[in-house]
Amino acid sequence: MSAIKDKDLKYNLHSWSAQGKLDPIVVTKAEGIYFWDEDGKKYADMSSQLVNSNLGHGDKAIVDAIIEQAQKIPFMGPAFAMDCRSDAAEAVVKISGFPEGSKVFFTNAGAEANENAIKIARQYTGKWKIFSQYRCYHGSSAGAGMLTGEPRHFFNEPGGPGFVKYDGPYAYRAPKACKFENEDDVADFYLELLENQILYEGPEQIAAIWLESVVGSNGVLIAPKKWYQGVRALCDKYEILMVADEVMAGWFRTGKAFAYMNF
Numbered sequence: 228m229s230a231i232k233d234k235d236l237k238y239n240l241h242s243w244s245a246q247g248k249l250d251p252i253v254v255t256k257a258e259g260i261y262f263w264d265e266d267g268k269k270y271a272d273m274s275s276q277l278v279n280s281n282l283g284h285g286d287k288a289i290v291d292a293i294i295e296q297a298q299k300i301p302f303m304g305p306a307f308a309m310d311c312r313s314d315a316a317e318a319v320v321k322i323s324g325f326p327e328g329s330k331v332f333f334t335n336a337g338a339e340a341n342e343n344a345i346k347i348a349r350q351y352t353g354k355w356k357i358f359s360q361y362r363c364y365h366g367s368s369a370g371a372g373m374l375t376g377e378p379r380h381f382f383n384e385p386g387g388p389g390f391v392k393y394d395g396p397y398a399y400r401a402p403k404a405c406k407f408e409n410e411d412d413v414a415d416f417y418l419e420l421l422e423n424q425i426l427y428e429g430p431e432q433i434a435a436i437w438l439e440s441v442v443g444s445n446g447v448l449i450a451p452k453k454w455y456q457g458v459r460a461l462c463d464k465y466e467i468l469m470v471a472d473e474v475m476a477g478w479f480r481t482g483k484a485f486a487y488m489n490f
């Protein structure tokens with residue numbers, strides 16, 4: 228075993244892993260879509276790490292911009308205004324498709340974005356229940372971990388109250404009795420289930436319905452177009468906020484700036 232791997236396994240706790248079974252590749256160089264291990268073997272990074280290194284490894288323009296800003300002002304607290312923060316926020320609003328007057332709240336990670344969205348949804352609506360799908364991942368912090376529907380949320384249980392799970396549209400795992408002719412049938416079936424659940428849980432209690440615009444780490448599941456439009460309509464009907472988690476699907480990964488724009 229190499230000295231780097233030895234030290235890694237001795238001191239680093241790896242997320243979502245049985246620690247005793249780990250055998251990490253020791254990476255010593257990364258450039259563009261490639262990275263290399265310590266024996267010089269070259270890999271094409273087909274997932275851009277955690278689907279987050281969109282622009283590849285070590286892009287010169289990005290590295291130069293980071294250096295330039297770090298040399299100028301590396302940090303200013305949220306009470307202050309700065310050119311780069313305003314420019315970045317303006318750029319996000321301009322590509323988001325949201326109306327003028329929309330604002331950006333920068334966070335350190337996806338989970339933290341969801342934590343804040345939960346608080347905003349509850350404070351804005353005065354309601355407290357939050358719907359999210361079983362097949363989804365929204366992060367692993369206290370609130371985002373309760374939004375997460377797949378088994379990784381077990382580590383957050385029992386967690387805070389108000390997190391309700393619904394079944395997203397996934398024809399492949401649909402109940403055996405379902406006979407779908409087309410994608411619209413799939414959407415109709417799951418929208419009916421969702422509306423029933425909204426009524427059972429009480430629309431006057433539900434602050435928001437969460438979805439990943441494209442379900443990412445739970446299978447890359449693209450829902451029928453009618454599904455998204457149907458969720459939007461249910462949200463309008465029952466005065467519920469619709470929250471699109473674009474942490475994995477956004478930022479041009481589906482071709483459009485944000486994945487919800489496809490639907």
Ligand SMILES: Cc1ncc(COP(=O)(O)O)c(C=O)c1O
Nearest residue numbers: 336337338364365366443474475
């Ligand atoms: C859809 C989605 N939301 C949220 C998160 C959490 O993001 P982070 O790991 O930056 O907290 C992830 C992470 O993979 C994600 O895929």
